[in-house]
Amino acid sequence: MPIVHIPPEKGSSIVVINISGKFDFSTHKDFRETYIHHTQKGLDFKVDLSETEYMDSSALGMLLMLREYAEENEGKVWIHEPQKDVHKILQIANFDRFFEITQCGSKENE
Amino acid sequence: MNDPLFGGVDRVLGSSDDVPLRLALVVDDDEVSRMMLKSMLNANDYQVVEAENGEQGVEQFDRYQPDIVFMDVLMPVMDGLEATQQIKARLGNSFVPVIFLTALGDDETLGRCVSAGGDDFLSKPSTPAALRSKIIAVGRIQRLYKELRVLNDERQREAEVAEQVFNRVVAADNVAVVGLQTLMHPASTFSGDVLLTAYRPDGDLYVFLGDFTGHGLVASIGSLPLADTFRAMAGKGFSGSEILQQINNKLCHSLPTGMFLCGCLVWICSEENRISVWNGGMPDVWLLDTKRKQVKHHFPSIHPPMGIQAFQAEELVLDRFDVEAGDRVLISSDGVVEARNFRAEQFGDQRFERAIQQGLQNDDLFGSVKTSLELFCGVTEPADDISMVEIPCSIARSSLPPEGKSTSVGQTRLSQSTAWKWQLELTGSALNEADPVPMAIGQLQDMVGPSLPRQAIFTVLSELYVNALDHGVLGLESTLKSSAEGFSHYYDERESRLANLSDGFVCIKLSYSVGAEKCYLEMRIEDSGPGFNYVNWVDDPGDETSHSGRGILLVNTLCDSLRYYSVGNHVEAILSWARGTNDGETATGN
Numbered sequence: 291m292p293i294v295h296i297p298p299e300k301g302s303s304i305v306v307i308n309i310s311g312k313f314d315f316s317t318h319k320d321f322r323e324t325y326i327h328h329t330q331k332g333l334d335f336k337v338d339l340s341e342t343e344y345m346d347s348s349a350l351g352m353l354l355m356l357r358e359y360a361e362e363n364e365g366k367v368w369i370h371e372p373q374k375d376v377h378k379i380l381q382i383a384n385f386d387r388f389f390e391i392t393q394c395g396s397k398e399n400e
Numbered sequence: 401m402n403d404p405l406f407g408g409v410d411r412v413l414g415s416s417d418d419v420p421l422r423l424a425l426v427v428d429d430d431e432v433s434r435m436m437l438k439s440m441l442n443a444n445d446y447q448v449v450e451a452e453n454g455e456q457g458v459e460q461f462d463r464y465q466p467d468i469v470f471m472d473v474l475m476p477v478m479d480g481l482e483a484t485q486q487i488k489a490r491l492g493n494s495f496v497p498v499i500f501l502t503a504l505g506d507d508e509t510l511g512r513c514v515s516a517g518g519d520d521f522l523s524k525p526s527t528p529a530a531l532r533s534k535i536i537a538v539g540r541i542q543r544l545y546k547e548l549r550v551l552n553d554e555r556q557r558e559a560e561v562a563e564q565v566f567n568r569v570v571a572a573d574n575v576a577v578v579g580l581q582t583l584m585h586p587a588s589t590f591s592g593d594v595l596l597t598a599y600r601p602d603g604d605l606y607v608f609l610g611d612f613t614g615h616g617l618v619a620s621i622g623s624l625p626l627a628d629t630f631r632a633m634a635g636k637g638f639s640g641s642e643i644l645q646q647i648n649n650k651l652c653h654s655l656p657t658g659m660f661l662c663g664c665l666v667w668i669c670s671e672e673n674r675i676s677v678w679n680g681g682m683p684d685v686w687l688l689d690t691k692r693k694q695v696k697h698h699f700p701s702i703h704p705p706m707g708i709q710a711f712q713a714e715e716l717v718l719d720r721f722d723v724e725a726g727d728r729v730l731i732s733s734d735g736v737v738e739a740r741n742f743r744a745e746q747f748g749d750q751r752f753e754r755a756i757q758q759g760l761q762n763d764d765l766f767g768s769v770k771t772s773l774e775l776f777c778g779v780t781e782p783a784d785d786i787s788m789v790e791i792p793c794s795i796a797r798s799s800l801p802p803e804g805k806s807t808s809v810g811q812t813r814l815s816q817s818t819a820w821k822w823q824l825e826l827t828g829s830a831l832n833e834a835d836p837v838p839m840a841i842g843q844l845q846d847m848v849g850p851s852l853p854r855q856a857i858f859t860v861l862s863e864l865y866v867n868a869l870d871h872g873v874l875g876l877e878s879t880l881k882s883s884a885e886g887f888s889h890y891y892d893e894r895e896s897r898l899a900n901l902s903d904g905f906v907c908i909k910l911s912y913s914v915g916a917e918k919c920y921l922e923m924r925i926e927d928s929g930p931g932f933n934y935v936n937w938v939d940d941p942g943d944e945t946s947h948s949g950r951g952i953l954l955v956n957t958l959c960d961s962l963r964y965y966s967v968g969n970h971v972e973a974i975l976s977w978a979r980g981t982n983d984g985e986t987a988t989g990n
Contacts, residue, residue: 347613347614347660347662347734348613348658350613351658351660352658354657354658354660354708382662382683382700382734383662383681383704384701384702384703384704384705385704387704388704388708388709
């Protein structure tokens with residue numbers, strides 16, 4: 291399963307979405323499944339891309355859809371630890387304007 | 401389970417109720433086997449046609465087009481393997497399962513049956529339960545086949561529609577640019593990549609290369625508003641950032657979340673040896689010096705793609721750079737560096753850059769990159785669209801040169817290029833029916849944008865137009881207005897003369913141009929009247945008594961210059977203002 295979804299632990303409001311391997315249109319449905327059932331307000335989503343090897347523009351689109359969903363529910367989305375190639379794709383698209391991108395160590399205790 | 405109506409072979413007669421019976425073909429040289437299978441099939445609502453050998457089987461197949469075939473392996477004349485191959489060869493896209501009747505356990509025969517096109521096996525002799533489960537299993541596959549075909553047909557239709565829309569509306573209207581080289585290799589029928597080219601009225605060239613998320617019909621949704629907005633605004637001479645802003649607004653409205661447009665805009669100034677580049681989400685734009693054979697500049701993506709959210713002012717800034725005649729701009733979509741060969745390796749930045757360097761040495765930039773890419777990919781079909789465009793930085797002006805000007809015009813203006821001209825002539829009764837001033841203002845606002853000093857221009861145009869109409873065409877004397885009674889008399893007279901107007905004209909000509917720091921608007925108004933003695937006024941503009949009624953003093957203070965020509969029935973006013981941020985450039989290059 292390329293997408294692992296960890297619901298918030300007790301006392302936390304962070305949903306972790308971990309994507310390993312390819313993050314492209316083939317993961318569209320699975321990716322959506324990870325957040326669409328979380329209807330409670332104020333949930334934040336951490337998209338862990340540390341194991342993502344490849345990402346295409348439809349994946350960028352999926353991130354925007356998650357962002358819209360989170361914002362409607364008063365939550366936010368950040369991207370965690372993208373690898374070099376994936377980070378480059380985020381950079382070219384200047385997605386740091388839309389998402390906070392965190393590296394190892396930061397945000398872990400939130 | 402209903403008993404079969406009859407075991408005949410006429411499918412039409414067989415459908416005595418509304419559910420048509422399905423038809424099976426049984427090919428077996430053993431009559432007893434055929435009879436047993438037939439009765440079991442009948443019990444499962446199948447009509448049955450029979451054949452005694454492979455050759456007969458193929459004939460029966462052609463004649464009855466059965467829904468399912470049961471095939472013995474060893475038969476005289478033609479065996480089941482050969483017959484199956486012939487039947488499968490006729491099927492093309494449709495699916496009719498062939499089930500071999502064989503004793504299971506002979507692995508070699510099973511393999512040959514599958515190679516010949518067999519879909520499944522039924523042991524011989526069979527049981528009703530085994531037959532029934534085969535029929536159900538094969539029926540599932542058949543349904544999937546049908547659904548897939550329907551979906552495929554729909555997809556094909558959509559792809560055709562998308563392609564037609566794209567070819568008609570998007571690609572067909574591009575302008576021909578001498579020296580422009582393009583490579584557009586779509587991954588699917590319609591590509592998400594869009595190339596647009598258009599000239600501004602002043603001869604500047606806009607080239608836009610965009611890459612929508614997705615392919616096919618999905619990607620074509622945004623291409624219509626994109627192309628329409630781009631062409632309309634380029635044609636009116638809007639600045640690059642105004643066009644980008646408008647496209648972004650349109651796409652934010654029309655694209656669903658998750659769909660966006662990466663793009664870059666290259667603006668080639670025909671006269672000023674300057675290019676301006678905006679890059680939002682595309683790979684680096686390259687500026688190359690073909691004379692000195694070197695890379696001059698990169699324009700990386702420093703802006704987000706379009707269609708996501710409204711742009712801030714700083715996101716609309718174009719990067720400006722001075723160029724020479726031999727310079728060329730190379731833009732590409734990410735499909736170029738991400739193109740893969742049969743080993744799934746990427747073409748990559750390094751190969752791309754090497755090909756560019758090689759192209760500079762060989763004086764064949766585009767050819768070098770294209771050949772290198774083609775050699776690398778070989779016959780591997782691209783997974784993403786591949787688009788690449790090379791643009792010459794010196795382009796021939798496409799529009800008319802500015803009209804010859806009289807020397808009375810301020811000298812600073814002579815070096816400016818005319819961005820566009822607009823003219824309106826009203827004759828006879830039309831002068832009573834239409835007010836050209838709002839039309840002119842509307843036109844100006846469309847073409848210049850928000851930096852236009854609307855109020856001042858409105859005042860100048862209104863004053864000069866009313867003068868031309870009242871004093872020129874209608875021949876009214878402003879001295880009439882010197883008393884209260886005179887005022888009302890003046891307007892009564894004006895109304896009646898206007899109503900009876902059958903000849904005469906007023907012509908308004910506007911020309912707009914942009915200089916290094918300022919925008920200039922030249923307003924010329926001519927009328928058919930006898931004119932007036934403007935020489936005195938020019939000599940002594942302070943002499944209000946004779947011409948105060950003409951509102952000329954006010955006009956004179958608003959304008960950079962105001963001049964009368966000919967007998968005084970031809971006036972020219974020039975107004976300038978500072979180039980606003982709306983002109984879309986700040987010099988960051990060089």
